[in-house]
Amino acid sequence: LVVTRGLDSVTVDPVARTATIGAGATWGAVTAAAAPHGLAPLNGSSPSVGAVSYTLGGGLGILARQFGYAADQVRALEVVTADGTR
Known part of the structure; x- marks a missing residue:
């Protein structure tokens, strides 16, 4: 079992209309970051679900x-293995 809870970064680019999210980000965090930009x-339906696992x-x-x-x-996806290989 891999726990990704600490990888919870969310960055929204309102011009490109995209978000870059960490493996542990929840939909609640993604929604909160997107909403100020009208996105x-x-x-x-649940804000506590992990965005990456749902997707x-x-x-x-x-x-x-x-x-x-x-x-x-x-x-795009960026995969990083346990030994740090990208």
Whole structure:
């Protein structure tokens, strides 16, 4: 089991309309960072769910009919292994 709770960074680029999030970021944190810019993530109904696990696990939220799965909107992933290899 890998606990990613400490990797909870969230950065929103309102011009590009994108967010860069850490593996432990919750949808609540992503929503809070996006809202001041008039943006909303393709999240589910619970703010305590991990954004990355929801996205990679095929989560289906209320905006999915209009915008597709959250996974459909991923532009890039950075994988870092336990030994720090990227």
